[in-house]
Amino acid sequence: MAKLxxxxxxxxxxxxxxxxxxxxxREQLGLTxxxxxxxxxxxxxxxxxxxxxxxxxxxxxxxxxxATQKIVTIEGLSKDGSHPVQQAWAALDVPQCGFCQSGMxxxxxxxxxxxxxxxDADIDSAMTxxxxxxxxxxxxxxxxxxxxxxxxxxxxxxxxxxxxxxxxxxxxxIKRIERIAGSKx
Amino acid sequence: xxxxxxxxxxRRGFLKTSGAAGLVLAFHIPFAGDAAAQGSALPPEVNAWVxxxxxxxxxxxxxxxxxxxxxxxxxxxxxxEELDAxxxxxxxxxxxxxQNLARNRVWGSFSTGGSRGxxxxxxxxxKGGAGARMMLVQAAAAEWNVAASECxxxxxxxxxxxxxxxxxxxxxxSAAGKLAPPPPASIVLKDxxxxxxxxxxxxxxxxxxxxxxxxxYGMDLALPGMLNAAIKDCPVxxxxxKSFDAAAIEKRPGIKRVLxxxxxxxxxxxxxxxxxxxxxxxxxxxxxxxxxxRLSSADIAATLKAGLSADDAVVGNxxxxxxxxxxxxxxxVEAVYSYPYQNHATMETMNAxxxxxxxxxxxxxxxxxxxxxxxxxxxAAGLPAAxxxxxxxxxxxxxGRRGAVHDWVRQAVEIAKAMxxxxxxxxxxxxxxxxxxxxxxxxxCKMTAGLDAQGEILGVHMRISGQSILASIAPQSIKxxxxxxxxxxxxxxxxxxxxGYTFANLLIDHAMRNPPVPAGFWRGVNLNxxxxxxxxxxxxxxxxxxxxxLALRRKLMASSPKHLAVLNAVAARVGWDKKPAKGVFRxxxxxxxxxSYVAACAExxxxxxxxxxxxxxxxATDCGHAVNPQQIEAxxxxxxxxxxxxALYGECTLKDGRMEQDNFSTYxxxxxxxxxxxxxxxxxxxxxxxxxxxxxxxxxxxxxLNAIFAATGKRVRALPLKNHSLKA
Numbered sequence: 083m084a085k086l087x088x089x090x091x092x093x094x095x096x097x098x099x100x101x102x103x104x105x106x107x108r109e110q111l112g113l114t115x116x117x118x119x120x121x122x123x124x125x126x127x128x129x130x131x132x133x134x135x136x137x138x139x140x141x142x143x144x145x146x147x148x149a150t151q152k153i154v155t156i157e158g159l160s161k162d163g164s165h166p167v168q169q170a171w172a173a174l175d176v177p178q179c180g181f182c183q184s185g186m187x188x189x190x191x192x193x194x195x196x197x198x199x200x201x202d203a204d205i206d207s208a209m210t211x212x213x214x215x216x217x218x219x220x221x222x223x224x225x226x227x228x229x230x231x232x233x234x235x236x237x238x239x240x241x242x243x244x245x246x247x248x249x250x251x252x253x254x255x256i257k258r259i260e261r262i263a264g265s266k267x
Numbered sequence: 268x269x270x271x272x273x274x275x276x277x278r279r280g281f282l283k284t285s286g287a288a289g290l291v292l293a294f295h296i297p298f299a300g301d302a303a304a305q306g307s308a309l310p311p312e313v314n315a316w317v318x319x320x321x322x323x324x325x326x327x328x329x330x331x332x333x334x335x336x337x338x339x340x341x342x343x344x345x346x347x348e349e350l351d352a353x354x355x356x357x358x359x360x361x362x363x364x365x366q367n368l369a370r371n372r373v374w375g376s377f378s379t380g381g382s383r384g385x386x387x388x389x390x391x392x393x394k395g396g397a398g399a400r401m402m403l404v405q406a407a408a409a410e411w412n413v414a415a416s417e418c419x420x421x422x423x424x425x426x427x428x429x430x431x432x433x434x435x436x437x438x439x440x441s442a443a444g445k446l447a448p449p450p451p452a453s454i455v456l457k458d459x460x461x462x463x464x465x466x467x468x469x470x471x472x473x474x475x476x477x478x479x480x481x482x483x484y485g486m487d488l489a490l491p492g493m494l495n496a497a498i499k500d501c502p503v504x505x506x507x508x509k510s511f512d513a514a515a516i517e518k519r520p521g522i523k524r525v526l527x528x529x530x531x532x533x534x535x536x537x538x539x540x541x542x543x544x545x546x547x548x549x550x551x552x553x554x555x556x557x558x559x560x561r562l563s564s565a566d567i568a569a570t571l572k573a574g575l576s577a578d579d580a581v582v583g584n585x586x587x588x589x590x591x592x593x594x595x596x597x598x599x600v601e602a603v604y605s606y607p608y609q610n611h612a613t614m615e616t617m618n619a620x621x622x623x624x625x626x627x628x629x630x631x632x633x634x635x636x637x638x639x640x641x642x643x644x645x646x647a648a649g650l651p652a653a654x655x656x657x658x659x660x661x662x663x664x665x666x667g668r669r670g671a672v673h674d675w676v677r678q679a680v681e682i683a684k685a686m687x688x689x690x691x692x693x694x695x696x697x698x699x700x701x702x703x704x705x706x707x708x709x710x711x712c713k714m715t716a717g718l719d720a721q722g723e724i725l726g727v728h729m730r731i732s733g734q735s736i737l738a739s740i741a742p743q744s745i746k747x748x749x750x751x752x753x754x755x756x757x758x759x760x761x762x763x764x765x766x767g768y769t770f771a772n773l774l775i776d777h778a779m780r781n782p783p784v785p786a787g788f789w790r791g792v793n794l795n796x797x798x799x800x801x802x803x804x805x806x807x808x809x810x811x812x813x814x815x816x817l818a819l820r821r822k823l824m825a826s827s828p829k830h831l832a833v834l835n836a837v838a839a840r841v842g843w844d845k846k847p848a849k850g851v852f853r854x855x856x857x858x859x860x861x862x863s864y865v866a867a868c869a870e871x872x873x874x875x876x877x878x879x880x881x882x883x884x885x886x887a888t889d890c891g892h893a894v895n896p897q898q899i900e901a902x903x904x905x906x907x908x909x910x911x912x913x914a915l916y917g918e919c920t921l922k923d924g925r926m927e928q929d930n931f932s933t934y935x936x937x938x939x940x941x942x943x944x945x946x947x948x949x950x951x952x953x954x955x956x957x958x959x960x961x962x963x964x965x966x967x968x969x970x971x972l973n974a975i976f977a978a979t980g981k982r983v984r985a986l987p988l989k990n991h992s993l994k995a
Contacts, residue, residue, distance in 0.1 A: 098520065098542075105541035109495075114487035115480020117663070119614050120697045124931035127614060156480035168478045175470055175897065178905055179335030180477030181484060181614040181663030206940035212931060214614050214664050215335040216908025218942040220901065241897050243470045247324070247355050 085149040088113065089158025092149065099145035103137075104128040106144050107155060115156040115184045119212065126211030129185035130155045136192035156184035159191065166232055167191050170224040173234040175241055178215035185211045190225050199229045311444040313402055315362075315373040316346055316395030319440035323423055325350070325357045327396075330367070330374035331384045332635050333473060334665035335905075336960045337898035338384035340471045342392055344894055345385070348465040349396030349456060352436070353423035359472060364637035365656040377637040380670040380788055382861035382958020385894055389956050394454045399443070401454070406443035407434050459892055459953070468897040473661075485618045485633035485660040486694055493620065493690040494523055495540035496682050497547045500532040501554045502702050503924035504562075504783050507531050509553040516546040525550070528681040536682065540694050559783050559924035567709060567782045567921065568605070574732025574778035575603065575713040581747070581779070583754035587772030589717075592726025596717025600811045602804055604714065604984040606796035608919040608926075609707035610934060611789055615663020616700040617675035620692040621683035623648055628655040628680060633662035635670035643673035647680035666909065667788035671740045672705050698929045705787025706919055708734035710796055714804040717772075722812030724823075726772030729757070729800065735779050736793070739786040753777045755793040756858045756965065757801070760827075762955060764794065764860045767830030768805070768823040784921065790909050791964035794860035799914075799986065802856035802969035806976065816855050816973065817843050829952065830859055833887040834866040836948050841868040841885045851882060854973025856966040863957030864889040869943070869970035873978045877994030881911065881941070881971055886963050887948035891955035900947045903963045907945055910967035912936040918987045935989075 083094045088111060095110040102121075107113045107130070116139065119127030123138040130139055131154040132147065147153070159165045163172070167190050170176075177183040186209070193200055193208040200208070205222055213221070223237040230236050312318045318326040327346045333339035339359055347357050367374050375391060376383075400420055407425040408415035411432055418427050423436045459466065476482040501507055511533050513525035521542035526534050533552055537543035574580075593599060619632035621644070628648035634640040637657045645652040662669060679693040695703070710733030717725040735750035744750075755764045757775050766775075789795075805823070809816040817838050824831040834857045838844075847853055850872045857866035867886040873879050886903050893899055916935045919926045928934040968986070975993065976982050983991050 100545075101541055105539065108487075109539040109541060112489070113480070114483070114489075117484075117615070118486065118694075119616075120931050122697075122930050122932055125614070159479070163475060163479050171478045172470075172474050175474050175901065177335075177474055177477035178337070178901060179614065179662060179664045180473075180482055183477050184480055187478060209939045212614070212936055212938065214612060214666070214909065214912075214936065216905030217901070218908060218937075218939040219904050219945060221939060222942075239897060239900075240468055241470050242468050244355050246357075246472075 084144060086147060086153060087149055087151065088153045089155060097144055099143065101144045103139035103142040103144055103147055107139065113155050113157055117181055117184055119182065124212065125182065125185070126189060127182050127185040129188040129211065131188060131192060134192070134195065136189050156188060159187070165191065166228045167194065167224070169232060170227040170234070173241070173243070174220050174224045174227065174237055174239055176217050176220040176224050178217055182211055182213045183217070186213065186217070186221055190221070194225065194228055200225060311441060313399040313440055313443050314395060314448055315370070316392060317350060317399035319436045321437045321440070323353065323356050323435050323437035325352050325423065325436070327357060327359050328362050328374065329359050330362060330377050331388065332377070332379040332637070332659060332662060332665070334379065334635060334662035334669070336384065336902060337471055337895060338379065339473055340469065341385055341894040341898060342388065343472060344465045344467070344469060345389055345393050346396035348462055349393045350400045351420045351422065354464055354469070356423060357472070361659045363656055363658060364641040365653070367638065368641070368652055378639070378670065379635040379665070380667055382960040382962065384958070384960070386862050386956040386958050393456050394451055397454045397456060398449050398451070401449050402443040402446045403436050403439055405446055406439040410434070410439065410442065465894050466892070467895070469895060471898065482661055484615050484663045485620070485631065486615055486663065488620050488631050488660060488692060490620060490622070490690040493692055494536050494538060494686070495543050496534050496536045496679070496691050496693040497540060497544040498532055498534045498678060498693060498695065498699060499547055499552065500699065500703050501556070503554065503556040503560055504785070505559045506557040506924070507555045508533055509555040511550055511552040513550065516550045519546045522546055524686065526682070526685055528678060532678065534682055536686065536691060540692070544696060556924060562783065562924045563922050564920040568711070570780050570782065571605070571709065571711040571732045574780045575711055575730055577732070577778045579778055580730065580776035581749045582774065582776045583749070583751070584757055584759050584766065584775040585773060586770070587726065589726040589728045589772040589774035592772035593715055593717035593728060596725050597720040598718050600716045600718065600808055602714050602807055602982070602984055603711060604800045604803065605711040606709065606799065606986050607917070608709050608784065609789060609913055609917040610701055610704040610919050610928070611664070611666045611668035612701070612931070612934060612936065613662070613664030613666060613668055616695040616697055617668070618692065618694040619676045619679035620690055621679040622688065622690040623680060623683040624687055626654060628683070629658065630656070630676055630679060631658045631660055632676055632679070633660050633669060634673065634676070635662070635665045635667070639671065640673045640676050643676045644680050647677040648684065666790040667792070668705060671788055674703070697931070701929045701934060702926050704919070705740070705785050707789035707795070708736055708786040708793070709782065710734060712796070712800040714800060716804070716808055718812065722814070724770060724808065727770045729775040730778065731776070732778040732780055734781050734786050736786045736788060738779065738781050748779065750777070750779065753793055756797045756860050763862055767827040767857060767859060769826045770823070791906070791961045794858060794961070794965040795910065795913065795968070798856060798858040798965035799969050799972065802858065802966070803972050803982070803984070806854070806973040807982065810976070820855065820857065829864045829889055830857060832952070833857060833864045833889050833950065836887040836950055837866045837868045837885050840946060840948060841870070843868070852974050852977035854970045854975070854977060856969035856973065858962070858965050860962045860965055861958035861960075862891070862955065863959060863962045865962040865966050867963065867966035867970040869967070869974045871971060871974040871978055873975065873993045875995055877992050879975065879988070879993055881943040883944045883946065884967065884970065885946045885948070886966065887950055888959060888963060889950050889952050890957035890959050891951055891953060893949050893951040896949050899949050899959045902959045903947045904945045906961065906964040907967045908937050908942065910964035911941070911971065914968035914971060914986055915941070915988050918990070
């Protein structure tokens with residue numbers, strides 16, 4: 083059995099040594115917030131933190147990660163979406179399809195930890211994740227919002243947020259699918 | 268040929284105990300903490316569009332697919348507006364294609380493409396909201412025994428002012444659902460000037476789960492007992508499987524089945540996708556490469572080039588006699604352009620989970636058109652559509668790839684059919700996705716203008732040669748050899764994709780040339796290259812006749828006020844009459860597509876080494892009505908990333924019958940560092956409904972190309988730009 087420390091928990095599972103960490107997270111550990119985009123470390127959708135450093139996990143074999151290293155995935159960034167980067171992302175409606183955004187957020191967190199007030203050039207060189215929907219300008223704006231201590235107004239987007247009574251998003255649909263799947267299984 | 272293999276029983280027994288833990292975890296974790304298990308079926312609907320729970324939660328049904336473009340939120344705004352709903356309590360759900368079929372298509376079309384989310388359904392979804400409101404008010408009035416006309420609704424609360432009584436939607440929803448719905452013709456919609464929710468910069472409804480990993484995309488779905496499949500289709504278009512050596516891999520951990528589907532694809536099914544995929548990579552496969560085994564991009568280019576002067580062209584738009592006007596002109600300006608194949612490259616590769624039994628075929632998949640997915644599933648399943656169902660999941664990008672053709676759904680169903688009762692999730696690798704796209708079609712274009720001695724345009728001939736999308740995906744739609752979609756942005760005056768210029772003599776025709784490469788709708792579709800051809804050529808004429816590109820356009824657009832208005836707005840914002848900063852150069856473009864009028868001005872610089880920097884793009888859109896301006900801004904910015912990725916880098920080339928680009932390492936796209944500042948002007952003039960997901964893509968490339976010409980004197984006519992040196 084292999085062993086990893088993920089989001090503060092030590093997890094044991096069965097996988098071959100050469101399995102990329104991405105697929106261990108997704109398939110053995112069920113942490114599907116980390117995405118497969120390219121498999122060759124080009125797109126960054128699979129970015130997680132290992133001991134605080136951003137790592138593209140699609141090319142990182144399981145055998146090269148020890149159980150003493152602390153892995154944090156998007157699910158472990160905060161318990162309740164309260165990480166300042168998540169807050170800024172939500173405030174500016176950064177995601178479109180959202181598929182690349184876990185990786186974007188993990189890369190942005192790592193940048194801001196290293197450089198709390200990044201310049202545009204810092205952002206350019208750190209944020210090399212691919213987004214096909216084209217959220218780049220809002221990604222940049224959200225990073226700057228975090229650097230300004232969460233000053234959302236500084237982004238000038240004037241998005242009207244309403245406190246939803248029950249923040250269910252689109253999840254009812256998924257719940258239904260789960261029920262259907264469960265009932266017919 | 269090898270026979271489809273099955274892993275040995277002892278190996279399978281081992282996997283049942285060891286692999287199962289992962290699968291069970293995978294199933295539970297994405298849904299951890301949600302209350303689904305306790306939830307029962309939704310309460311009765313008020314009408315097809317609106318369900319209201321006793322706690323006043325409002326569930327708005329959305330037929331179109333959310334793929335990032337914000338349609339889910341925008342359509343909910345339109346329904347909630349007419350419903351007079353409390354937005355804080357609004358949530359959404361997708362009805363299924365099977366339900367739509369069973370209910371005589373009560374939700375209309377599920378197709379989510381052509382920037383049609385709003386513009387095709389705004390009227391009936393608003394009437395759905397308004398009708399539900401009328402029924403809720405009627406139910407309250409009946410309970411109070413007063414006239415409905417004396418009651419008012421606002422924010423999910425119904426009030427009877429004469430008596431001071433109030434109630435909420437949740438309290439009367441059940442009674443309202445039992446009333447006869449009002450006839451659609453009797454429903455009066457609000458004047459958009461009175462909108463409180465629609466037209467506002469509301470935050471999206473689907474953002475939070477995209478910031479914490481909770482959003483479930485097709486690729487993330489896990490079902491109890493589910494297996495995973497990896498696939499390799501013959502990399503040569505039109506090729507087949509000759510043989511494969513299943514014995515070489517079937518003893519590897521986790522392998523459940525090795526099988527061929529159709530005549531061209533090999534599949535490995537395993538407990539995890541990674542095991543399936545790595546086994547597939549290790550398996551020897553011999554292909555019968557078929558008739559296209561030697562086909563190259565150069566062959567296709569030669570065919571298209573011949574089409575530029577061929578006689579078998581179909582006319583798309585014509586007035587006067589352009590050939591005669593050009594023949595008699597004092598001088599002519601001529602230029603040949605070309606546009607390559609491009610892959611959609613959605614961030615989430617194609618995937619679907621299917622479960623087949625002789626009684627029922629179910630498919631869980633990200634799709635832009637649930638009904639088309641249902642049709643594909645039914646055909647592959649060998650079952651009537653009524654015995655099939657599609658559960659739509661959020662899309663990790665669509666851009667047209669997941670709409671018209673559901674090749675991956677067919678594959679998933681065929682695999683599931685080989686393993687009755689077992690849910691199987693098929694995921695394409697990025698390489699599979701790149702090699703088996705439905706590519707942006709390839710075209711060339713010869714532009715010819717005849718000018719008089721003073722440089723006035725006498726006639727224009729635009730000859731397009733190349734591939735028809737409809738011929739590839741819906742050949743039955745080709746009438747008299749004409750694919751009307753080819754002429755996007757070039758049509759005679761009308762509500763859809765009309766040309767903004769008036770020429771005394773004009774001929775736009777198409778010589779259809781269809782290489783054996785599958786083509787598809789690609790965000791912006793044919794507007795992309797048509798705008799490059801026309802807008803760059805207008806710039807060439809302006810240069811050849813020493814006219815200001817804005818002044819020339821204004822002259823030619825005098826009869827197209829809406830086209831002209833967006834161009835003028837861009838010119839005013841960018842300050843066209845003032846010079847840009849030193850070293851910065853500008854380019855203009857405009858077009859009409861998907862029902863909207865758009866224009867852009869790009870500001871670029873090119874350094875001595877030839878390095879391009881795009882500093883700023885100002886873009887204006889007249890989409891008639893703007894449902895959520897902050898999301899329109901996001902669409903405009905996003906369209907530039909897509910359009911500029913195409914212009915700068917986007918190219919799929921053929922060698923030996925297969926695409927040479929198989930991942931982002933060989934198919935680069937724009938990164939954050941490349942991204943210009945974008946200023947979006949939204950100027951809805953009312954009276955029509957236009958789309959916003961696609962139109963502005965088409966103005967990004969020509970604006971930048973024209974700015975590059977202004978900066979360098981180099982006219983790039985063959986995209987992408989990466990193939991050209993801009994060095995002085």
